[in-house]
Amino acid sequence: xxxxxxxxxxxxxxxxxxxxxxxxxxxxxxxxxxxxxxxxxxxxxxxxxxxxxxxxxxxxxxxxxxxxxxxxxxxxxxxxxxxxxxxxxxxxxxxxxxxxxxxxxxxxxxxxxxxxxxxxxxxxxxxxxxxxxxxxxxxxxxxxxxxxxxxxxxxxxxxxxxxxxxxxxxxxxxxxxxxxxxxxxxxxxxxxxxxxxxxxxxxxxxxxxxxxxxxxxxxxxxxxxxxxxxxxxxxxxxx
Amino acid sequence: xxxxxxxxxxxxxxxxxxxxxxxxxxxxxxxxxxxxxxxxxxxxxxxxxxxxxxxxxxxxxxxxxxxxxxxxxxxxxxxxxxxxxxxxxxxxxxxxxxxxxxxxxxxxxxxxxxxxxxxxxxxxxxxxxxxxxxxxxxxxxxxxxxxxxxxxxxxxxxxxxxxxxxxxxxxxxxxxxxxxxxxxxxxxxxxxxxxxxxxxxxxxxxxxxxxxxxxxxxxxxxxxxxxxxxxxxxxxxxxxxxxxxxxxxxxxxxxxxxxxxxxxxxxxxxxxxxxxxxxxxxxxxxxxxxxxxxxxxxxxxxxxxxxxxxxxxxxxxxxxxxxxxxxxxxxxxxxxxxxxxxxxxxxxxxxxxxxxxxxxxxxxxxxxxxxxxxxxxxxxxxxxxxxxxxxxxxxxxxxxxxxxxxxxxxxxxxxxxxxxxxxxxxxxxxxxxxxxxxxxxxxxxxxxxxxxxxxxxxxxxxxxxxxxxxx
Amino acid sequence: xxxxxxxxxxxxxxxxxxxxxxxxxxxxxxxxxxxxxxxxxxxxxxxxxxxxxxxxxxxxxxxxxxxxxxxxxxxxxxxxxxxxxxxxxxxxxxxxxxxxxxxxxxxxxxxxxxxxxxxxxxxxxxxxxxxxxxxxxxxxxxxxxxxxxxxxxxxxxxxxxxxxxxxxxxxxxxxxxxxxxxxxxxxxxxxxxxxxxxxxxxxxxx
Ligand code: SF4
Numbered sequence: 001x002x003x004x005x006x007x008x009x010x011x012x013x014x015x016x017x018x019x020x021x022x023x024x025x026x027x028x029x030x031x032x033x034x035x036x037x038x039x040x041x042x043x044x045x046x047x048x049x050x051x052x053x054x055x056x057x058x059x060x061x062x063x064x065x066x067x068x069x070x071x072x073x074x075x076x077x078x079x080x081x082x083x084x085x086x087x088x089x090x091x092x093x094x095x096x097x098x099x100x101x102x103x104x105x106x107x108x109x110x111x112x113x114x115x116x117x118x119x120x121x122x123x124x125x126x127x128x129x130x131x132x133x134x135x136x137x138x139x140x141x142x143x144x145x146x147x148x149x150x151x152x153x154x155x156x157x158x159x160x161x162x163x164x165x166x167x168x169x170x171x172x173x174x175x176x177x178x179x180x181x182x183x184x185x186x187x188x189x190x191x192x193x194x195x196x197x198x199x200x201x202x203x204x205x206x207x208x209x210x211x212x213x214x215x216x217x218x219x220x221x222x223x224x225x226x227x228x229x230x231x232x233x234x235x236x237x238x239x
Numbered sequence: 240x241x242x243x244x245x246x247x248x249x250x251x252x253x254x255x256x257x258x259x260x261x262x263x264x265x266x267x268x269x270x271x272x273x274x275x276x277x278x279x280x281x282x283x284x285x286x287x288x289x290x291x292x293x294x295x296x297x298x299x300x301x302x303x304x305x306x307x308x309x310x311x312x313x314x315x316x317x318x319x320x321x322x323x324x325x326x327x328x329x330x331x332x333x334x335x336x337x338x339x340x341x342x343x344x345x346x347x348x349x350x351x352x353x354x355x356x357x358x359x360x361x362x363x364x365x366x367x368x369x370x371x372x373x374x375x376x377x378x379x380x381x382x383x384x385x386x387x388x389x390x391x392x393x394x395x396x397x398x399x400x401x402x403x404x405x406x407x408x409x410x411x412x413x414x415x416x417x418x419x420x421x422x423x424x425x426x427x428x429x430x431x432x433x434x435x436x437x438x439x440x441x442x443x444x445x446x447x448x449x450x451x452x453x454x455x456x457x458x459x460x461x462x463x464x465x466x467x468x469x470x471x472x473x474x475x476x477x478x479x480x481x482x483x484x485x486x487x488x489x490x491x492x493x494x495x496x497x498x499x500x501x502x503x504x505x506x507x508x509x510x511x512x513x514x515x516x517x518x519x520x521x522x523x524x525x526x527x528x529x530x531x532x533x534x535x536x537x538x539x540x541x542x543x544x545x546x547x548x549x550x551x552x553x554x555x556x557x558x559x560x561x562x563x564x565x566x567x568x569x570x571x572x573x574x575x576x577x578x579x580x581x582x583x584x585x586x587x588x589x590x591x592x593x594x595x596x597x598x599x600x601x602x603x604x605x606x607x608x609x610x611x612x613x614x615x616x617x618x619x620x621x622x623x624x625x626x627x628x629x630x631x632x633x634x635x636x637x638x639x640x641x642x643x644x645x646x647x648x649x650x651x652x653x654x655x656x657x658x659x660x661x662x663x664x665x666x667x668x669x670x671x672x673x674x675x676x677x678x679x680x681x682x683x684x685x686x687x688x689x690x691x692x693x694x695x696x697x698x699x700x701x702x703x704x705x706x707x708x709x710x
Numbered sequence: 711x712x713x714x715x716x717x718x719x720x721x722x723x724x725x726x727x728x729x730x731x732x733x734x735x736x737x738x739x740x741x742x743x744x745x746x747x748x749x750x751x752x753x754x755x756x757x758x759x760x761x762x763x764x765x766x767x768x769x770x771x772x773x774x775x776x777x778x779x780x781x782x783x784x785x786x787x788x789x790x791x792x793x794x795x796x797x798x799x800x801x802x803x804x805x806x807x808x809x810x811x812x813x814x815x816x817x818x819x820x821x822x823x824x825x826x827x828x829x830x831x832x833x834x835x836x837x838x839x840x841x842x843x844x845x846x847x848x849x850x851x852x853x854x855x856x857x858x859x860x861x862x863x864x865x866x867x868x869x870x871x872x873x874x875x876x877x878x879x880x881x882x883x884x885x886x887x888x889x890x891x892x893x894x895x896x897x898x899x900x901x902x903x904x905x906x907x908x909x910x911x912x913x914x915x916x
Contacts (some may be wrong), residue, residue, distance in 0.1 A: 013692035035650035043640040047624025051644035058648040134603035156318025178678040213683030297733040322715040375895035417896040459906030466849035512882035518843040535721035599782035
């Protein structure tokens with residue numbers, strides 16, 4: 001089952017489509033439960049645990065069953081498997097939430113470690129800077145993304161300085177602390193641009209939205225793309 | 240103007256570029272150094288972090304037993320052990336020790352816990368001269384400033400500023416060569432050491448097994464502060480205890496590398512009693528004051544993990560928010576991620592005063608990743624946010640979550656909203672309804688709204704079902 | 711005083727009283743603390759110490775002659791020496807024209823440009839000199855002069871930090887010195903010789 005994320009709902013239709021196409025191309029059947037909304041992270045991060053609990057339970061209900069749930073965002077996936085542990089620590093009746101946590105995969109982790117896809121056919125002659133989203137710390141997403149993109153011939157992956165640094169988005173953080181968020185993003189953006197890549201790629205759309213938005217405002221020349229879009233485009237080109 | 244009313248955001252906006260850049264460049268270097276050193280020296284540094292985290296967690300969860308052990312060991316060796324439950328009682332205890340010896344000139348080595356109880360001001364008022372001897376702290380003292388980092392107190396100053404204040408305070412004509420500045424401080428402080436009648440320190444660790452107090456400095460100032468006078472007073476947070484001498488090895492190896500990319504800090508002192516007959520020199524009296532000052536309250540909370548902290552500063556160095564604010568943005572003695580957790584907790588009933596700090600984080604998790612005692616700082620920040628929410632403490636500029644939750648649990652409302660948002664494409668941004676969004680858009684653009692597009696596409700392919708919901 | 715003690719201890723016990731599950735004290739082999747560089751080097755002993763001591767700007771020496779040359783070159787013409795080292799070190803320096811004092815006078819602290827005192831051992835893994843108060847004639851002698859010379863004769867060479875911890879012994883005051891006194895407080899620039907020695911020498915006599 002696919003959890004497309006709320007950002008795909010409003011902004012990133014193409015990324016969501018690419019996710020479906022990529023999953024199908026490796027033999028998956030993709031089901032999109034229509035009633036899905038959001039993982040509940042905005043409320044959770046704001047400290048409004050009761051509101052987050054409602055959304056989280058609702059989502060667990062929408063995704064009930066035993067199919068793996070694939071999320072093209074490390075941050076929403078982490079909400080399912082890390083966030084809920086804290087959110088539900090003293091709560092009863094957590095079966096569905098726990099079940100969802102156990103079945104949730106971040107997309108690239110799923111492709112590489114779940115399905116065993118280690119090589120992606122195709123060619124793309126571009127310098128790509130990778131941004132590792134903070135919520136994929138401690139999971140295998142970063143390495144998985146590097147494996148797959150690195151296997152595409154012609155792609156040159158460039159290292160960005162201070163890879164541990166956040167893009168500054170942080171969801172509601174960017175709204176409540178606009179200056180901090182912007183400056184953090186700026187520092188990150190500069191370290192990306194230092195490498196003069198053709199493309200800035202991440203497995204999390206929200207980081208890209210933030211950095212892309214900052215860059216566009218300053219007329220900086222940097223194209224952003226979700227890693228799954230790169231996979232899809234490469235496949236299309238080689239057909 | 241879209242002035243955010245979050246104090247730390249405002250602070251960062253008003254901080255001079257010069258200061259921001261001084262902080263930024265220093266911590267970037269420190270972060271890289273820490274990582275390189277740990278990775279060069281250990282196959283799996285994470286193993287040590289996790290182990291140290293467990294040892295310290297065990298210790299704080301058995302703090303009563305270990306405190307008693309440490310007390311007994313120290314007493315047996317002839318040290319005098321005191322307890323203080325508040326800052327005030329600690330100040331009084333220290334004053335009394337000094338009075339009993341007629342001591343009026345004290346030299347101090349760097350100690351965050353003495354900052355915490357505002358010891359200097361108090362003692363000065365009582366007629367005791369307190370001289371900070373750590374170079375950075377000395378500069379802070381002559382400037383009437385406060386430290387902006389727990390390891391590098393003057394991270395927010397450059398050499399020019401330091402040279403100016405040396406000139407102003409009669410420590411020689413303007414000269415901004417760090418070597419010269421250091422040399423002048425050496426000369427000035429040397430006299431203070433030799434004239435002193437008491438030496439004050441904190442402690443990095445206390446072994447419960449032997450009572451050994453471990454104090455580390457690179458400058459050698461703690462040692463000097465105990466070389467020429469007869470009285471040593473150590474003010475120690477109760478959470479500084481570790482079970483065994485063996486564990487000191489674990490923590491020292493992690494502290495040096497995490498704080499300053501060193502295998503060991505230059506001067507590492509192990510002290511568990513005053514000078515004995517067989518020692519030719521050193522203070523004849525040693526007093527240890529164990530300070531609670533809110534720590535037992537932290538211990539009772541679910542945020543007790545923060546008491547594992549060994550004050551290495553690594554989380555400050557790596558924190559993207561700290562990098563934009565310096566420690567001063569946190570309005571309390573402890574800044575950065577550790578401060579964002581500790582300050583609201585130590586504030587006790589004043590929790591609301593600092594309840595904004597845990598929110599000032601993108602929850603990126605870099606702090607957790609570098610912490611030598613593996614403290615899950617983001618989780619603790621979330622717990623404190625939840626507490627603030629429960630206590631009904633307002634957070635400036637934060638969008639309310641109830642409408643969101645209502646929408647996100649109703650598929651109909653959600654889908655309508657997502658499709659309707661398309662209308663925004665036609666609005667000039669200045670007309671956007673939500674004020675915070677305008678601030679956002681001042682420096683960033685938003686992508687084109689594509690509400691509902693993906694759902695439509697997916698439906699056409701026939702991949703949509705109603706999921707597991709049974710309504 | 712005991713009242714304050716009771717208050718603190720009661721608060722701590724109270725705080726822990728509701729805690730159901732407590733973390734056990736993990737057992738571990740201190741082996742895991744040993745630096746990879748040391749393990750791979752397989753040199754050990756004085757040589758290993760020397761290498762690591764030099765890496766932290768220390769100067770390992772094995773001959774009094776070398777010490778003499780160094781002191782003269784740097785213009786350190788008057789200093790202090792532990793009287794128990796007079797025969798083996800002090801007189802050699804005196805014969806070459808250096809002024810050596812055997813009694814440490816506190817009001818002359820700044821007149822001694824070097825201080826020669828006994829160390830209680832060294833740690834090879836980290837390039838550390840171990841000083842016990844029992845063996846140090848005067849704390850200031852090992853701290854105030856620009857050059858500190860720590861002398862070992864038959865004192866132990868601990869291989870690793872854990873080994874040195876195990877052998878902290880009975881002294882109520884042990885200090886480990888890993889290089890000269892230093893600071894990076896101003897703009898992160900490294901300056902040696904803040905309060906203590908700017909030069910740290912370890913002299914091993916057979
Ligand atoms: S919280 Fe961890 S990283 Fe931060 S100062 Fe304390 S020990 Fe160091």
